[in-house]
Amino acid sequence: MDSIDLEVLKACAQWIADGQPCALVTVVRTWGSSPRPEGATLAIRNDGCVVGSVSGGCIEDDLIARVRREGIRRTLPELVRYGISADEAHRFGLPCGGTIELVIEPLSSTSMVAALLQRLENHELIARRVDLRSGAVTLVPGHAGQAMQLSQHALTTLHGPRWRLLIIGAGQLSRFLAQIAAGMDYHVIVCDPRAEYRIGWNLPGVDVVHAMPDDLVLTMKPDARCAVVALTHDPKLDDLALMEALKSEAFYVGAIGSRINNAKRRERLAQFELNAAQLARLHGPIGLYIGSKTPAEIAISIMAELTAVKNGVALPDAMRVEHAKAAMH
Structure with missing residues (x-):
């Protein structure tokens, strides 16, 4: 688009x-x-x-x-x-x-x-x-x-150039997120080395790439008009790509997962010699808390947080998934 x-x-x-x-x-x-x-x-x-x-x-x-x-x-x-x-x-x-x-x-x-x-x-x-x-x-x-x-x-x-969004993983959630982002004028790239996940992808204006995510991040050289979102739940695909994205100028880097998995992810990334400031740039659990349950609702939640960051809006912690769920419990 x-x-x-x-x-x-x-x-x-x-x-x-x-x-x-x-x-x-x-x-x-x-x-x-x-x-x-x-x-x-x-x-x-x-x-x-x-x-x-x-x-x-x-x-x-x-x-x-x-x-x-x-x-x-x-x-x-x-x-x-x-x-x-x-x-x-x-x-x-x-x-x-x-x-x-x-x-x-x-x-x-x-x-x-x-x-x-x-x-x-x-x-x-x-x-x-x-x-x-x-x-x-x-x-x-x-x-x-x-x-x-x-x-x-x-x-x-x-x-030019347009805002870019790199989505790691070609699952159902990625499809909804890609549709919303394409409708908001992003150039969307979906990366997944797993052929079985790429079958059936035919969204207009969305590039689906067969590559290792960390290699693609290095090739893309994310700048201040680029966001990177990891949605596979697989550390083998997500972690190295997130590491490279957090070292780049990408304005937003986020990853799907629970609060526990997010904490484990940060521990793994710390072993890659990322400094505290780089680790602090990671958004996770990703999205704003809107009570989302379905992939479509989660995609809206993710895009809402991404848009707020893009527009320089400082969000209160109570709106973020991690803090909202902690308060509920």
């Missing part, structure tokens, strides 16, 4: 190639509450066809109505603001006090959308700079931690 960002860019590239007038709409500022975050994008074609979103739907409706009435006549990027007044906020479905600012950029063969997509295919991190006075576009390498920037004269947006 493509990320929303990629879907928008691919639609733009196709429309440009077909000679269809189109524009790229980017959320550049928000005040108060807003339905979509800064950086959200939408592609709109001359007939009102859209891909992506910049609001809950009301602003899209207005953009579509304007394009159908006037066509795409802009030749230069334009800054547009919605929700300045209470009446506008109500009309466009913005929460009370919400204001959203957009850059609407008419596209052409000089917009370098196809070139951007090609570089994203090579897993590059790219900063796309649009001169708001001339419409000229340049592509330069991006860097970790870089954010979208808007000045009086230019808009710079960051693109």
